[in-house]
């Protein structure tokens with residue numbers, strides 16, 4: 001499932017278990033793209 005970085009709004013398609021940061025800006029809060037009510041996912 002694609003995620004969107006809440007910081008730079010880029011789409012992250014390859015979010016893996018051990019890679020929970022945005023590869024573009026390093027931000028660690030993502031939202032699931034498909035959800036209309038975006039659930040925030042904090043990795044901390």
Ligand SMILES: [Zn+2]
Nearest residue numbers: 005008022025
């Ligand atoms: Zn980002």
